[in-house]
Amino acid sequence: xxxxxxxxxxxxxxxxxxxxxxxxxxxxxxxxxxxxxxxxxxxxxxxxxxxxxxxxxxxxxxxxxxxxxxxxxxxxxxxxxxxxxxxxxxxxxxxxxxxxxxxxxxxxxxxxx
Numbered sequence: 079x080x081x082x083x084x085x086x087x088x089x090x091x092x093x094x095x096x097x098x099x100x101x102x103x104x105x106x107x108x109x110x111x112x113x114x115x116x117x118x119x120x121x122x123x124x125x126x127x128x129x130x131x132x133x134x135x136x137x138x139x140x141x142x143x144x145x146x147x148x149x150x151x152x153x154x155x156x157x158x159x160x161x162x163x164x165x166x167x168x169x170x171x172x173x174x175x176x177x178x179x180x181x182x183x184x185x186x187x188x189x190x191x
Contacts (some may be wrong), residue, residue: 081112093107095129122151
């Protein structure tokens with residue numbers, strides 16, 4: 079995720095609310111970078127909405143949180159080069175995009191209609 083850069087910001091503080099559990103996590107980046115990777119900073123749940131807001135910090139001031147942005151974690155997908163291929167062997171590998179901290183993956187294979 080990327081927020082608008084604030085001139086003079088030395089840090090950004092992200093507030094993330096899991097809308098299913100109402101659990102709120104505050105992530106302080108300790109960096110002037112306006113980016114944050116949700117799945118690298120807290121455990122995320124499949125098919126779950128998160129309300130995210132961010133504020134900038136400087137050496138002397140703490141800003142107000144901005145407006146809430148709702149994001150949904152919907153899982154992973156096949157690496158694009160495997161979409162629409164014809165398998166040439168029953169043991170042919172296909173790969174999906176890795177999810178940080180995933181302990182397993184479920185695959186659904188369907189016959190084209």
